[in-house]
Amino acid sequence: MSKVTNEARQTNRPAGKQLSPLKRFFMEPYSSAVVAIVLLLAVFSISTDSFLSQYNLFNLSRTASIYAFIAAAQLMVAVIGGMNLAVGAVGSLSTVLMGEMMQNYGWGTVPTVIVTILVGGICGVINGFLINKLKLQPFVITLAMSFVYNGISVGISHGMPYELNEGFDALGRQQVGPTSMLFILMVIMVVVLLIFFRYLRVGRDVLAVGGNATAAALSGIKVDRVNILCNTASCMFAAIAALLWASRSGSATSTTGSDWMLYSFAICAIGGIRLNGGNFTAIGFFCGAWILTMIRNGLTMMNVDIYYEQAFLGVIILLAVSLESLRLKMAEQMK
Amino acid sequence: MKKNHKRILALVCALTIVLGLAACAKEDGTTASGDTANTENTTNTADTSSSDGAAENSESAGNTVTLDGVTWEFQQDEYKLCCYWPSPDEFFDNYVLKGIEGFEADFGQEVEYAVGTEWTQNVENQTVEALAAQGYDCFMIFGADTAGANGLYEELYNAGCQVINYGGLVNDPQESALTLASDVYVQAYESTKKLIEYMGEEGTIINVLENLGDVNTVKRQQGVEDAVAEYPNVSICQTVADIKTVDEGYTKVSDAITANPDVTGIIATGGTASKGVANALSDYYATKSDATHIFAATQDQSTEVMNGIAAGYIDHTIGQNGYGMGYISNVLLMYLKDGWVPQNWGEHIDTGMVVINKDNMETYQEEIEAVTNEIVSTIETDILKQG
Known part of the structure; x- marks a missing residue:
C-alpha cells in the first residue's frame, strides 16, 4: 500500500458513517495550502489591478516553477528525514560550470545541460556517501559541503558573469498558450514525483526509510542506497533549477542560489511536507511553490511600504501556515 | 575495512589536505x-x-x-x-x-x-x-x-x-x-536628471534601491527623490528596495514593471540592483510582445549593464x-x-x-x-x- 499520507483513511471512523466531500477535503494534508492559495489570490486580485494580468500570471508561473525545482531538491532528502543545506551551493556551482562550458569551452547547449545535471548528481553522490560512511548528521555534512561547492564556484568564476549560448534563454522565456514552458516542466516534474512515490517500489522504499529507518532496514530495504539515491536526486534537482534560472534570467553568475536554502525548506513546510520524513503530497508541494511566489509578487504589486516589506512577508507566511494548524484541529474534531 | 587500511586511508587523506593547502598557498x-x-x-x-x-x-x-x-x-x-x-x-x-x-x-x-x-x-x-x-x-x-x-x-x-x-x-x-x-548623492541626482531628460520631463519612475540600512542607499534615495522633486510632471510610481542579490533584483524589478504597465523610466543606483534591472529588462523585451521602451539608468560598469547599453535597453550607466x-x-x-x-x-x-552610454562605452x-x-x-x- 502506498505510504502517501492520507489522514482520512487512517481515521478510525465508525463503519458506514461517510464524511461529506468538504469534510473529506479538509482531512487531506494539502487542503490548508489550497485554501491559502485561494485566499491569497482573492486578496491580491482585489487589491491590485495587475495581479491577474496575463503578463503577471506568465511571470508568476515561471517563478513558481523554478521555486518548485529548488524545493524538489530539499524534498528529496526531507522525505527520508534528512536535509540538504548545500542546495544553493550546488546551484551556484552548476551555474558556474554551465557558464564555463558555454563561454570558455564553446560547448553546445545539449551537452552542457547533460554534464551540468551529471555534476549535480556527483555532488549528491558525494554528500550521500559521506553521510553514510562518516555516520554524521546530514546537517553537518551538507553544511561543510556547501562551503566546498561555493568555494569552487567562486574560485572558478571570481564573481564574473558568463555569456550563455544563443537561444539558451528560450526555455525560460517561452510562452506556451496562456502559460510558460517552465510551468509545463513543473507539472511534469510533480506528476513524475507523484508516480515515483505512489506507484514505484523504490519510491515507497524511500518513504518507508523516512517513516522509520530501522524498521525499513529490518524489512530488507537497503537504507544506505536509498540515502545516496535521495541525495543524488536532490542535487540533480538543484542543478536543473540552476539551468532553468539561468535560462530565465539570461545570465549566469556565481551568486545564483545564495537564497535558495531557505526557500527550499519554506516551500516544503508550507506545502504540508513533514521535514522529519515519511510523507509526500503532490498537491501540497505544488501549492507551496505558488504560495511563496504569490506572496512575494503580491507585496510588490501592492506597493507596500519598503521599510515594512519583510514584516508583511513574515506575517503573511505565518497566516498561511496557521491554516494548517486550524485544519488539524478541525480534522481532530471530525474524528 | 581492516584497521591498517583505515590508518593508511587516514594518512592519505591527511597528506592530500596538506599538499592541497600547500599548492593553494602562494610562494x-x-x-x-x-x-x-x-x-x-x-x-x-x-x-x-x-x-x-x-x-x-x-x-x-x-x-x-x-x-x-x-x-x-x-x-x-x-x-x-x-x-x-x-x-x-x-x-x-x-x-x-x-x-x-x-x-x-x-x-x-x-x-x-x-x-x-x-x-x-x-x-x-x-x-x-x-x-x-x-x-x-x-x-x-x-x-x-x-x-x-x-x-x-x-x-x-x-x-x-x-x-x-x-x-x-x-x-x-x-x-x-x-x-x-x-559622491553617491551626486551620482544618483545627476543620473536621475539625465533619465528625466530622456523621458521628456514627464512620466513615472520606478526607483530601485539596495540595502535600506546602508548609509549609501539613504543618500542615493535622497538624490533620486530630490531630482524628481524638481520636475512637476514626473513622479516616482514605486520604490523597490532591500535588494541583496542579482536574482532578487531581477524578480522584484520584473514584478514592479508588471505592476506599473505605464511606467516611463526606471533607475537603479546600486551595482547589484543594476544587474537585476539589466536582467529584468532583457527578459521583459524578450517575453512581452507589445513592450514599449522604458528609459533606464543604472550604476556601475558590470557585464550585464554594458550588454544592456550595447543592446539599447539601458540608456546610460554611471561609471565609478x-x-x-x-x-x-x-x-x-x-x-x-x-x-x-x-x-x-x-x-x-x-x-x-x-556617464557611460552607447557613444562613449x-x-x-x-x-x-x-x-x-x-x-x-x-x-x-x-x-x-x-x-
Missing part, C-alpha cells in the same frame, strides 16, 4: 584569498615599464619616484600595503585591481590584496586582522558594513596601522583617515572611478606612513564619475584616468599636510 606566504596584483615589481627600485598609461612617462630610483616630470620622495624603501574587498566581484577585478596594478608599476611597490568569501563585516574583520598580524600596516579597505567597519578601522589604528576607507561611505564618526569614493580608488589610496597610504596627516580627518575625497576609461591624475596632483595641497 611568498601571503593569503590564499588573493594574488598579488603585479609580481613583476617586487621592490621600489624596479623599472616602471608598465603598459598602463600613467606609467609610460615615469621612473623610480630608491625611494624617489618620478612621474610625468614630477618627483616624489618617500622615506621608506618598502611599504607594507594591503587592500581588502569584501567578496568576489567584477568591479574589483576589472577596475580597482587595475588601479592597484597601475600604482605598482608607477611607484615600484607591491600591494597585497585579499578578497573576502562573503560580504560581511565578520569575515572582513577576521581577514584583515590576520593580514595585520602578518605585518601589513597600510590598509585600503572597503567597509562591508557601514556601521561595523569603523570598529575595525579604530582597532587597526590602535595597532599602529594606517587606514583608507574606499568604495563607499561609512557612518560618522569616521575612524579612517580618509574615504575615497564617489574604481581605477582611481585603487591607485590613489595606495599613494595616500605611503604619505600617511611617512607622517603626513589629513587636512580634515575622515574627509570624503570624491573620486568622480562618468569604448572610451570612458580615459576620462576616468584623467580624473585620477587630477586628484593625485592635489594630494600635497588639498588633501594632506605635513604632520
